[in-house]
Amino acid sequence: MLGGLLVLLLLIGGGLYAVAPLRNPLPAPTVELTLPASMTIPGTAPRLPWPRSGQAMISVDGLGTLGAFGGSEPVPIASVTKVMTAYVILTEHPLDVGEQGPELTVSAEQAAAYPAEQARGESLVEVRAGEVITERQALQAVLLPSANNMARILAAWDSGSVAAFVEKMNAVADNLGMSDTHYTDPSGLDPDTMSTARDQVILASRAMALPAFAEIVKQKQATIPVAGTVQNYNELVGRDGVVGIKTGSTDEAGGCLVFAAVVTVGGRTVSIVGAVLGQPGANTPVQLDRVFAATRSLLRSTAAALTVHTLVEAGEQVATVRGPLDSGSTINAAGKIEVVGWPGLPVRLDAQIPALSSRIAAGAEHGQLTATVGDGEPVATALRTGAAMEPPSTWERIRHHR
Numbered sequence: 187m188l189g190g191l192l193v194l195l196l197l198i199g200g201g202l203y204a205v206a207p208l209r210n211p212l213p214a215p216t217v218e219l220t221l222p223a224s225m226t227i228p229g230t231a232p233r234l235p236w237p238r239s240g241q242a243m244i245s246v247d248g249l250g251t252l253g254a255f256g257g258s259e260p261v262p263i264a265s266v267t268k269v270m271t272a273y274v275i276l277t278e279h280p281l282d283v284g285e286q287g288p289e290l291t292v293s294a295e296q297a298a299a300y301p302a303e304q305a306r307g308e309s310l311v312e313v314r315a316g317e318v319i320t321e322r323q324a325l326q327a328v329l330l331p332s333a334n335n336m337a338r339i340l341a342a343w344d345s346g347s348v349a350a351f352v353e354k355m356n357a358v359a360d361n362l363g364m365s366d367t368h369y370t371d372p373s374g375l376d377p378d379t380m381s382t383a384r385d386q387v388i389l390a391s392r393a394m395a396l397p398a399f400a401e402i403v404k405q406k407q408a409t410i411p412v413a414g415t416v417q418n419y420n421e422l423v424g425r426d427g428v429v430g431i432k433t434g435s436t437d438e439a440g441g442c443l444v445f446a447a448v449v450t451v452g453g454r455t456v457s458i459v460g461a462v463l464g465q466p467g468a469n470t471p472v473q474l475d476r477v478f479a480a481t482r483s484l485l486r487s488t489a490a491a492l493t494v495h496t497l498v499e500a501g502e503q504v505a506t507v508r509g510p511l512d513s514g515s516t517i518n519a520a521g522k523i524e525v526v527g528w529p530g531l532p533v534r535l536d537a538q539i540p541a542l543s544s545r546i547a548a549g550a551e552h553g554q555l556t557a558t559v560g561d562g563e564p565v566a567t568a569l570r571t572g573a574a575m576e577p578p579s580t581w582e583r584i585r586h587h588r
Contacts, residue, residue, distance in 0.1 A: 215509040215542045215575070217517065221498070221535055227559075229529025232491035237480040240440060240464030243383040244484055247391065247457035249527060250560035252488055260366045260380035261464055264434030265309065265332045266442045267374030269386070270355050272325050272402075273393045275340055277358075279321055281398035287321030290343045300335060308334045308375060311413035319411050322398070326408040329399075329432060331416040334373035341372040348372060362388055377438035383461040390431055390444045390459045403430030403446075420445075422478055426485045427458075433474060441465035441473030443481050451526045452494035460484060491528040497535075497557050498523040498567070504537050504555055509544050509575050516572035517552065523567050525559045534558045539569065546575040 234253050236242055241256035281287045297315035304310060311333040319327075324343075327336040341351035348371070355369040364385035370378040393399050402408075406423055409415050420443070422428040427447040434442035440463070447458045462480050467473035498504075498519045505517040517539055525533075539553040546552075553569040 215507050215544060215546075217539055217542065218506045218508070219537055220503050220505055221537065221555075223535055225497075225533050225535070227495050227497075227525075227527045227529050227531045227533060231530035232487065232528055234487050234491075235483040237462060237465060237476075239466060240462065241383040242460065242462045242480070242484065243387050244458065244460035244488055245387050245391070246488070246492065246528075246560075247459060248560075248562040249531065250562075251387075252491070252528060254383065256383065256464070258366060258382050258384060260368070260382055262377040262436065262439035263374055263379060263381045263386065263463060264436040264439035264442050265334075265374045266381075266386060266432050266434035266439075266444050266461075266463075267369060267372065267379050268328050268332065268337055268434075269389055269393055269432050269444060270359065270369060271337050271340065271351075271372040272329055272399060273389065273396070274351070274354050274358055275321070275325065275344055276393075276396050276399055278344060280396075281322060283397045283401050285322065285398065289318050289320050290324065290339070292317040292319065292339060296335070296339055296342075303335055308373075310335045311410065311416060313339070314412050317412050322402070323408070323410040325398075326402055326405070327410050327413065327416060329402050330405060330408055330418040331413075332419055332433065333416075334375055337373040338371075359385070359389075362392060364388055374434055374439070375436065377436065383463050386444045386461040386463070387459055390446060390461065394429075394431065394446050394457075394459065400430065400446075403432065419474070421474075422481060426482055427489070428481075428485070433477070435470040435473045439464065441467055441470075441475075441477035443474075443477045445481055445485075447485055449485075449489045449492070451489075451492045452524075454494070454526055456492060456526055458485065458488055460488075492526055493528070494524050495527055496522060496524050497533060498555065500567075503572070504569060505539060507542060507546065507571075507575065509546075515546050515548075515575040517569050518572055519555055519567050520551065520570045521567040523555070523557050523565055525557065525562075525565055527559050531560050536564075537569065544575065546571050548572065548574040 236255035243254040292313045294315040309332045311327045327333040341348045345351035359367045367381040367385045370376045419433045427449045442463045444461045465476040500522045507515040556564040556566040558564045
């Protein structure tokens with residue numbers, strides 16, 4: 187009797203021992219990333235051919251600044267000032283591509299100022315009292331032959347006075363984060379109008395985003411009332427991918443150029459924006475020749491530095507999955523992630539992997555991997571599971587006390 191009871195107790199106890207592990211929930215699988223959260227594009231960082239003097243900066247749209255030279259002390263910028271003049275006009279009086287826009291009339295006072303302005307050697311277009319000119323034509327006069335008088339005429343048309351318009355220019359500069367810029371006139375003739383290469387690159391990127399602005403600065407010439415056909419002083423337009431934007435030259439400022447170019451890298455279109463300021467020379471032609479030469483060297487080196495880089499191959503493992511009782515799988519990139527960039531450019535990787543159960547189907551889409559290069563927009567690919575993973579059987583759980 188006692189022996190039978192002992193056997194019964196042993197059987198019951200063994201059953202309880204076997205059932206107890208099954209009452210405990212299985213631990214969730216763990217995921218361990220195998221890719222770093224950050225990296226840099228491999229290779230030697232490019233060394234750009236900076237000018238010997240002045241300031242320069244070059245930036246790649248959507249990626250960030252490739253490099254800068256010459257410090258950040260504000261300097262005179264001459265007619266590069268007119269980029270802000272045109273930007274303020276177009277943000278307050280927007281134009282569609284090809285649209286002429288509202289008309290303005292040249293006053294007798296504005297026309298009467300022309301001879302004295304001409305005697306001072308200013309960059310001008312001829313105007314006459316009562317001349318009717320459209321907003322687009324006025325902007326062409328400002329941005330192509332760099333007409334100081336038309337910049338002042340536009341300023342008064344917009345704000346009632348040149349002084350009130352200059353206040354707007356400075357307010358816009360503040361809003362754009364152009365912290366080292368101060369405007370004193372809408373033409374840049376005044377050497378107290380000062381800025382930096384960095385600030386002008388900020389403005390140029392915003393201005394080129396306005397279709398009417400980008401359309402005008404890409405023109406090699408235009409026809410306007412009274413003055414007739416006028417030429418674009420920016421002789422780089424149409425060369426080395428240059429699509430604008432504005433020259434400048436005075437004794438105090440030297441040769442200046444803010445530029446935009448579009449190049450093709452691995453079948454992809456890439457926009458470059460830059461500024462070169464303070465190029466020396468005895469006169470305007472020499473100053474502009476030097477700034478054009480410096481810009482072409484920078485653009486060619488920048489284009490050569492830009493290549494397509496593969497950050498993640500299709501099928502590359504992104505994470506390891508560890509399930510209960512040594513079961514496991516992987517999380518892999520469904521597609522390739524390729525980006526345009528240059529060696530040394532920082533990259534941020536972000537794997538977004540939802541929680542997993544202990545049963546995983548092979549090749550199932552599960553999450554997303556994004557790569558952000560420099561200041562650009564994220565590039566993404568889906569993530570997929572690798573091998574199937576099954577939860578442990580009842581017997582396996584009993585054997586391993588799980």
